[in-house]
């Protein structure tokens with residue numbers, strides 16, 4: 001018999017999605033709910049396989065929905081038209097803007113959100129008092145050679161359309177209403193610098209961004225100062241005195257001078273406490289990030305190397321003492337260097353040193369000992385015995401020495417001396433940690449190596465020098481922290497997300513032109529950026545191992561002549577402050593938790609992923625451009641995106657630690673962030689829609705088939721279903737190639753057919769026992785399960801939803817956890833309620849649970865009978881995870897997820913990104929099930945000693961040390 005299942009009819013549901021918090025999504029039915037069979041799905045008389053066959057066979061009325069369709073140009077055009085029409089027809093475009101445009105994680109600060117006006121109104125206004133736009137606040141550190149500027153931007157008070165039937169607080173007990181009387185404000189901290197000599201450029205920048213109109217008075221940054229009268233900017237450094245009149249004259253603002261030392265200390269304390277991996281060691285060319293235990297931070301020695309050097313013993317917040325210093329610092333290097341080499345800038349001098357050989361000037365131990373080591377006291381022949389000492393015995397003039405050699409000799413002399421004095425001071429006060437900061441260092445590998453060598457040499461390996469990524473901004477940050485009541489001092493590591501936007505007028509701190517007004521300017525900047533690409537991105541080569549080994553300062557070896565000495569320019573991004581992020585409370589040990597499974601600090605690994613991502617790029621650009629209608633504007637943006645992302649990748653290949661500690665999850669997220677930077681809201685939108693529709697069309701039959709099985713067979717079929725449907729992954733090259741070979745349903749069926757156990761990691765039996773019980777052991781249902789869902793289409797519809805249904809039927813409350821922002825073809829929290837509503841049309845279990853969970857609103861408003869009916873159902877709910885990436889870092893999740901997790905006793909992580917690339921080794925306080933199909937050959941080999949398309953079903957009961965029964 002050949003018949004055809006109906007394709008999904010136009011949705012009878014009126015879509016209304018508001019805000020990022022999916023608990024606020026309510027779907028209102030406009031048609032009467034169809035009565036369905038209680039306790040199960042509508043009876044049908046065909047077997048699933050038969051139905052799937054039918055679905056896969058094209059008929060005139062119902063052509064198959066093939067994944068290839070998306071690759072077909074003519075159909076692509078049609079899809080694009082559909083999108084444009086849909087967008088212009090409704091409020092979705094607006095929604096897209098408010099939710100997806102910005103690059104940070106959760107885009108809305110919902111704290112103290114309140115509905116304005118009538119609850120029953122169609123689109124009541126939600127007031128977000130803590131959400132504001134481009135209100136900026138600024139602090140400066142005006143030094144002798146550089147002006148460091150830290151400014152904060154947030155979004156303007158704005159009302160957003162939305163509807164919230166029940167507040168988060170009611171549902172999960174979430175309270176974003178802060179304990180303090182003044183809330184931490186969500187926004188971004190930017191780090192920028194200018195040459196002091198070009199102070200007018202700095203003033204222009206402040207003025208064009210209106211940073212001086214941030215509504216500050218002398219003490220409180222959040223006071224409402226509508227005009228500039230009495231406006232005050234906090235500043236530190238000598239220039240705060242020197243240029244006060246100029247600021248008044250040009251900007252009409254007064255400078256409130258803050259103590260330099262105090263600022264350095266509070267800046268350093270803030271960074272060390274609030275930013276993960278802010279500190280790092282640098283030895284023999286290798287950067288290693290250090291995680292400082294904030295409970296064991298004090299006391300430490302802070303060495304700030306500016307023109308001169310200050311050594312400060314820091315005992316706590318606001319508790320410090322300048323214990324030493326030296327007048328031989330950055331100014332000495334620059335001053336002497338300028339006289340001796342005729343260099344025009346500090347950076348030029350530093351750059352020269354890269355090509356220098358100090359042996360022509362410095363007197364080495366070997367020069368004294370006839371080429372021999374002085375081994376008795378541990379000095380190798382190459383150790384510098386006397387800086388510039390060789391010059392005395394040679395009959396040469398200054399012109400006879402190469403400027404490169406002079407610069408290197410000077411750099412070593414000064415760095416070595418500072419390292420030594422710092423160590424002696426640490427010893428004097430018994431301090432374990434020494435942090436070096438200040439713009440002398442400017443991320444220069446060789447300078448850091450030299451200082452590190454000195455500390456290590458004199459301490460005989462007991463002490464290590466540490467450096468700070470935001471080294472140059474300590475003072476400016478400290479001045480910023482001195483505004484009262486911004487609440488930033490309460491920020492914790494998990495509230496901050498660092499981003500590296502491209503296409504801004506500056507890259508990580510260095511201004512390359514006037515601030516950009518709009519996206520268009522950003523794109524043209526990107527085009528220019530690429531023309532000048534090598535010049536801007538070329539990093540300082542790291543010294544290869546061995547250049548400054550213990551026992552001697554060898555010659556720095558450089559990778560080439562196009563060196564840029566101010567590498568630090570690219571080393572800090574924009575700090576996104578997201579006060580709503582929290583640590584996932586079910587992590588067994590958040591302190592030791594590391595999200596990434598594969599370490600891409602390994603160069604081979606990084607190279608592999610670099611190649612993979614580069615190869616994906618053209619295809620992704622095509623999809624992104626198509627998703628925005630294929631217009632000229634979209635093409636230009638697509639081009640800029642490709643350039644920006646490639647530039648990031650190239651930068652990371654050159655210096656993997658350039659942006660801090662890097663894992664594969666960060667690389668994958670970077671791609672999504674770059675897309676968002678160029679306003680690609682959802683590149684896979686049409687693909688996701690098509691796959692959802694195709695899958696929803698066969699869902700009733702799948703459910704019916706499942707219902708006909710005994711519970712043991714059904715549980716197995718459900719897990720098989722999740723694994724099989726995880727094949728729909730548009731981020732995997734191999735899978736995308738597969739999609740050309742058949743329709744969604746054909747591929748799904750093929751994948752299911754290959755699901756034979758045992759899987760390569762197969763803990764199914766233990767999981768089954770926990771769910772179904774065994775022998776006399778009665779099953780004891782979980783109370784609440786968090787299901788971290790992955791892809792749209794078959795993955796969520798035919799995989800995770802039926803599994804959720806099974807748990808619901810067993811009395812387990814289910815929370816579907818999905819992305820806040822799109823990433824590849826991942827389903828977002830915003831999209832799930834529609835999917836559930838459609839599925840619920842054919843399934844009572846899902847319908848009642850969705851109603852109980854507030855996903856279908858009419859039942860909650862008026863139908864008392866339904867309420868009664870629902871009282872027997874555990875709820876099905878949806879929360880966003882706080883991410884816009886295919887992976888998840890559980891140290892930074894949305895507050896809704898953190899709240900929803902509190903009484904959960906089962907976590908199910910699904911997909912390669914969430915369960916393998918990240919969290920494969922994560923341990924939880926509750927039972928955890930990790931399900932994924934491995935869709936990458938290299939990962940399969942590395943992780944499970946298997947092959948592409950092998951599957952992982954890893955079950956870890958909460959209080960058991962049970963190991964996965966892996967076949968590898």
Ligand SMILES: CC(C)(COP(=O)(O)O)[C@@H](O)C(=O)NCCC(=O)O
Nearest residue numbers: 729731732733886911912913914936
């Ligand atoms: C980006 C992904 C992690 C998404 O996988 P998912 O979480 O959807 O299972 C995955 O597609 C991936 O690792 N791709 C690697 C590139 C490739 O194999 O082509």
Ligand SMILES: [Mn+2]
Nearest residue numbers: 790791826886
């Ligand atoms: Mn995915």
